[in-house]
Amino acid sequence: MRITLVKLTALTVLIIILFGLVWPASYWAFVVLVPLIAIGIYDFFQTRHTLWRNFPLVGRGRWIMEFFRPYLRQYFFESETDGMPINRMFRTVIYQRAKGSMDTNPYGTKLDTQRVGYEWIGHSIAAKHHEDYHKEARVTVGGPDCTQPYCAAILNVSAMSFGALSNNAIRALNKAAKIANFYHNTGEGGVSPYHLEHGGDLVWQIGTGYFGCRTEDGQFCPDNFKKVASKDAIKMIEIKLSQGAKPGHGGILPADKNSEEIARIRLVEPGTQVNSPPAHSAFGTPIEMMHFIKQLRELSGGKPVGFKLCIGRTSEFVALCKAMVETGIKPDFITVDGGEGGTGAAPLEYSNSVGMPLREGLSFVCDVLVGFDLKKDIRVIASGKVFAGFHVVKNLAIGADLCNSARGMMVALGCVQSLMCNTNHCPTGVATQDPKLVRGLVVEDKAERVARFHQETVKASMEIIASAGLRHTSQLNRSHVFRRVSETEVRRFDEIYLNLTPGCMLNGESPAKFEQALEESSADSFYPKHYVEETEEGLKKTDSDTH
Numbered sequence: 001m002r003i004t005l006v007k008l009t010a011l012t013v014l015i016i017i018l019f020g021l022v023w024p025a026s027y028w029a030f031v032v033l034v035p036l037i038a039i040g041i042y043d044f045f046q047t048r049h050t051l052w053r054n055f056p057l058v059g060r061g062r063w064i065m066e067f068f069r070p071y072l073r074q075y076f077f078e079s080e081t082d083g084m085p086i087n088r089m090f091r092t093v094i095y096q097r098a099k100g101s102m103d104t105n106p107y108g109t110k111l112d113t114q115r116v117g118y119e120w121i122g123h124s125i126a127a128k129h130h131e132d133y134h135k136e137a138r139v140t141v142g143g144p145d146c147t148q149p150y151c152a153a154i155l156n157v158s159a160m161s162f163g164a165l166s167n168n169a170i171r172a173l174n175k176a177a178k179i180a181n182f183y184h185n186t187g188e189g190g191v192s193p194y195h196l197e198h199g200g201d202l203v204w205q206i207g208t209g210y211f212g213c214r215t216e217d218g219q220f221c222p223d224n225f226k227k228v229a230s231k232d233a234i235k236m237i238e239i240k241l242s243q244g245a246k247p248g249h250g251g252i253l254p255a256d257k258n259s260e261e262i263a264r265i266r267l268v269e270p271g272t273q274v275n276s277p278p279a280h281s282a283f284g285t286p287i288e289m290m291h292f293i294k295q296l297r298e299l300s301g302g303k304p305v306g307f308k309l310c311i312g313r314t315s316e317f318v319a320l321c322k323a324m325v326e327t328g329i330k331p332d333f334i335t336v337d338g339g340e341g342g343t344g345a346a347p348l349e350y351s352n353s354v355g356m357p358l359r360e361g362l363s364f365v366c367d368v369l370v371g372f373d374l375k376k377d378i379r380v381i382a383s384g385k386v387f388a389g390f391h392v393v394k395n396l397a398i399g400a401d402l403c404n405s406a407r408g409m410m411v412a413l414g415c416v417q418s419l420m421c422n423t424n425h426c427p428t429g430v431a432t433q434d435p436k437l438v439r440g441l442v443v444e445d446k447a448e449r450v451a452r453f454h455q456e457t458v459k460a461s462m463e464i465i466a467s468a469g470l471r472h473t474s475q476l477n478r479s480h481v482f483r484r485v486s487e488t489e490v491r492r493f494d495e496i497y498l499n500l501t502p503g504c505m506l507n508g509e510s511p512a513k514f515e516q517a518l519e520e521s522s523a524d525s526f527y528p529k530h531y532v533e534e535t536e537e538g539l540k541k542t543d544s545d546t547h
Contacts, residue, residue: 070419080110083417085342090387091411097456098412098449118484121393124469136465136472137458139401141236143332143377145294147302150201150235153182154473155392155458158383158404159205159240159308161189163262164421168441169413169430174200175443176409176450185404188240188251188276190265191228198447202233205308206296207240209251209276211266220282222299224267229300236333237296239289241280241309244341244358244384246350248312251276259433286323286523294329306333308383310341311361312354315520315528321372323523325506330377334369335404336362338384342407343421358384359398363497366399371505371514375399387411389460396473397481397493412453413446 036057043049043056051059080089089110096103111118142149157177162170170192177184177200184200186192188207195202206213206225213225229237242248255273263270283289289307297305311317324330338358343351356364362382369375382395383404392403411417414428426432429441465473468480478493485491504510510518520528 074417085340085385086387086407086411086417091417093388094408094411094453098453100452103456114484114487116484116486119394119481121390121397121464121468121481123467126469128466128469128471137462139379139473141306141333141379141401142304143330145297145302145330146304146332148235148300148304149332150183150304152236152379152402153180153454153458154396154402154461155386155454156182156203156402156404157184157409158406159185159187159203159238159243160406160410161187162192162194162265163189163433164431166426166429166432166438166441167192167194168438168443168446169410170194171197171443172413172441172446173409173450174198174202175447176454177201179447179451180454182454183235185238189262190267191231191234192265196231196233199233201235202231203236203238204229204234205238205240207251207276208278208280209266209274210282211268214267218281222295225296226299229296229303234300234303236304236306237300238333238335239280239293239296239305239307241307242312242337242355243308243343244310244337244339244355245343246347247310247337247339247355248278249347249350249354285525286319287327289320290323290327290329293331297332304332306331306335306379306381308335308337308381310337310339311356311364313528314364314517316526317365318368318514318517318521319523319526321368321374321505322521324374325372326523330374333379333381333401334365335381335383336365336400338362338382341384358382358395362395362400363398367498367500368505368514368517370399370500370502371510373503373506375502389457389462389464392457392461393464393476394481397476397478398497399478401473408453408457409450412450414441414449 039060040056043052043059046052049059051062053059074083074088078088080092081087083091093103095101137154138151139154140149140151157173160169160173164187165173171194174184174195175198178198182201183203184195185203186195186205188205188209188211190212191202191204204212209218210220212228213221215221215224228234255271258268258270258272258274260270266274268274280289280292283292293305293307297303309317336358337355338361339355340357341355355361362380366375366380369378369380379401380399381402381404382398382400383406385407386392386395386403386405387408395403407415410430413430415426415430416428418427420426421431424432424434426437429438432438461473465471465476468476470476470480478497478499481493482490483493483496485496498511498513500511501509505514505518520530522529
């Protein structure tokens with residue numbers, strides 16, 4: 001084969017020379033053919049790719065098709081409803097609302113209303129009309145121990161750090177928050193100057209790396225926390241226990257991304273790899289966590305403090321509720337992230353197969369809070385694939401008080417779902433640190449778009465609520481939403497998700513589905529009781545064997 005390739009190359013060159021003698025312009029063929037011949041020779045002798053070696057030059061067609069496949073699929077072959085993570089129907093309505101374009105839908109629904117899983121809200125003959133819906137679209141966050149409660153919008157920017165997003169993306173999101181009066185969660189990367197530039201309300205998220213409030217060895221630093229938490233722009237503090245896209249997985253800040261600027265914001269050494277552990281070092285038990293919440297509330301001057309988690313083992317959340325009852329210390333809010341939540345980068349197994357989906361996690365959290373008679377003092381925030389008004393309404397009907405959206409806000413910023421967030425090559429300048437790409441994102445224009453998307457989505461949410469005959473989000477409950485559970489059967493959400501009696505878990509009258517989690521949980525440990533008992537027994541046995 002090598003002899004054949006050499007002969008073919010020699011023959012091609014000879015043909016070009018002969019053609020050149022007859023037709024001099026044919027020498028331009030060298031411009032195209034010589035590089036192709038060189039690539040073919042390289043492919044033939046290289047040892048990394050079998051296809052290239054067996055089919056020089058032609059074998060590269062596979063890689064070309066792989067490169068173009070996502071774009072061809074998204075723009076030419078994908079239907080309105082089958083694209084993932086965000087289908088074209090929702091991307092389109094986000095773009096329309098962000099740009100202020102017409103967002104009405106012609107000719108009826110594109111959804112199959114007979115498929116299992118189809119959901120809708122029941123409207124009322126006594127429907128309302130909202131003239132000033134913004135007043136009914138806000139919720140006060142702050143329990144009995146909070147001295148600086150915050151009045152939040154029902155839709156806000158979910159956690160996205162500077163570093164994951166560009167400086168211009170952060171600027172635009174925060175300016176939008178200022179324009180439309182909603183909050184902007186900083187993500188666990190710390191509070192950057194770009195978060196503060198336009199004066200939008202902030203929720204400061206604190207992760208296991210304690211970025212912005214850490215000591216040199218990565219432990220929580222009360223003094224550094226107090227300096228940042230006292231800023232007027234910061235309205236609430238959120239302790240990140242886990243996120244839906246990769247719960248239980250620590251983060252890594254690579255050395256090449258740890259610039260002088262990012263290191264200064266996060267209080268780390270520049271140019272070094274910084275690992276965020278999967279669990280917090282400031283507390284090790286549910287009771288210790290409640291005291292940490294109290295400490296942060298005091299250090300921040302009484303601002304609302306809560307935590308974010310994706311539900312994993314159910315007994316762990318029950319343990320947190322037991323600790324709240326035992327200590328009398330309660331968070332002001334709990335953010336429930338679904339396993340379908342987004343991230344800049346996560347292992348496939350975590351994105352696909354770790355963490356409870358939002359609907360199940362949200363209903364579980366709300367039920368347990370009601371069971372321990374805690375829901376009245378704690379606001380619940382739903383986060384995970386919130387793109388349109390009905391998404392907001394469904395979450396509120398299940399038990400949430402407000403919602404966060406990350407990818408919805410990114411699409412409003414101009415994200416085209418190129419799925420390149422983890423490469424630093426985001427073409428729209430949203431999820432990259434490349435200055436050439438970031439330059440394309442014009443803050444003033446994109447801030448207006450995000451603000452419009454927020455306003456139109458909140459308006460749509462309140463119009464749906466009004467169609468159900470309701471005035472305020474707090475009036476929504478599980479009886480308002482329906483789901484098709486088979487071809488012939490439809491159930492209301494209150495028939496799928498139980499409505500518990502407040503305090504039933506305190507007096508031993510909880511439903512059977514919660515018995516195992518209640519039995520396994522303890523305020524003294526995140527681990528289930530049988531695990532603790534087996535571990536202690538094993539340690540005793542090891543100790544006796546040693547002696």
